[in-house]
Amino acid sequence: MEKKNLDWANLGFGYVQTEKRYVSVYKDGKWDNGTLTEDATVTLNECAGVFQYAQTVFEGLKAYTTEDGHIVTFRPDLNAARMVESAKRLEMPPLPEAQFIDSINQVVKANAAYVPPYGSGATLYIRPYMMGTNPVIGVKPADEYMYRVFVTPVGPYFKGGAKPITIKISDFDRAAPNGTGHIKAGLNYAMSLHAIVTAHEEGYAENMYLDAATRTKVEETGGANFIFITKDGKMVTPKSDSILPSITRRSLMYVAEHYLGMTVEHREVYKDELKDFAEAGLCGTAAVVSPVGKIVDHGTEICFPSGMDEMGPVTKKLYDTLTGIQMGRIEAPEGWIHTIC
């Protein structure tokens, strides 16, 4: 297979149209078998549920080339399971997990020429999503749905190394208690756009959202979970029913405990504790880990001892171990790496 002639190392994180995408339709109470298509456009009735009441959920994962030249995905079974949970919460018909995995395999294989080569730092981002397609004007779930998967090559998240970022504690809330913060739905992102644009205008890279009920506890950012390292080397990560269960975060917790012998605490984290941590980071599929150097809480600066120049040493170890597992340089736990071809 001939790779596309793309400047892999200088790709950004943007949409590059690839050749094939997967489509499956839900009608009369069942999903069809699904097929690959070259048509990148979606034509729907003006009154489709997705347009009127935002009935749509999505996933995000990556395919990449390992050191020994295979194209693989990382724990796609967890994306499949999470999409089932997201769909159920929005009264959408869950896509069978086996069909989810098959759809990913088909699209990645069909676009293998766009999977960046090993060592380029670039990856193939995979975007599965589902939406209500038939007309609904009274507020109710749609009867018909479309599930699609497209892929797009994305560049190295950090060009020239991962520099620690400065974030702010937001005055906006991301998710309500008993709301939809724990599912991957576009609606959680639509309402975060104003908050992130405002934060960027003020010079911050990201928002730290607090729990909406008491505003005393740390939740997450718009699209990544937090990890913290204590001064005595423990990993701490916030627990809340309104946080999206990041697969990267769950994998880092496992790596910390089983590969690095660290103590891992998954618990409520109070804003007042932030000043006591040694290192902080954001984690998610896109960047794996982005180090946080400083958190600004309404004029009060919390500066982590790891500083603003490089990733904290423990965060770095976590990052190197997880990316080593993903790229096939370090032996993976059973079932983490799905070889596509």
Ligand SMILES: *Cc1c(COP(=O)(O)O)cnc(C)c1O
């Ligand atoms: C997708 C997402 C994450 C990261 O999850 P991963 O499975 O690690 O990619 C974190 N927070 C939110 C709100 C998300 O939507």
